[in-house]
Amino acid sequence: MDTGQFLNRNALKIALAVFVFAVVGMLVAGAGYAYSDSPQFCGSCHSMVEPTASWQESNHKQFKCTECHLPQQNLATKLVVKAQTGMNDTYHEVLRDYPATMVISPKGKAIVNDNCLRCHKSTVETTAMMTSGEDCTKCHRGLVHGTNKSKGGIKVE
The missing domain is CATH 1.20.5 (Single alpha-helices involved in coiled-coils or other helix-helix interfaces)
Structure with a gap:
């Protein structure tokens, strides 16, 4: 045949x-x-144990990590940034070279700020925040992950 x-x-x-x-x-x-997209996944990395614990104690614990840390404008942009961030995080997690104090990148800060304004638009739309483009985390840095810098990073055992 x-x-x-x-x-x-x-x-x-x-x-x-x-x-x-x-x-x-x-x-x-x-x-x-x-x-x-789940907090269980994000918190499964060694370097995210303390940031996850502080998030669980915050007033934003009902939201997934990705709702703040990834762009929400459209799925394509979200997937691209999710892939880039995931590869970067995996790279540093495998090499065990995250800094002892986790610091958000300027790009990450812009994404977080956009998401703050997206959710809290009705609260700030009549203030200078909307017109000045002021950074929400300037005053509210410790809102979700505590007032001190999160002690993420990799500790060499």
């Missing part, structure tokens, strides 16, 4: 197998995406 005959006889089976494989792949990818 040649390939053409095999495909003709089994076209429905092959199409069904491809469909099942695609559905299972989408379910696995969706579950992985959802889990990687």
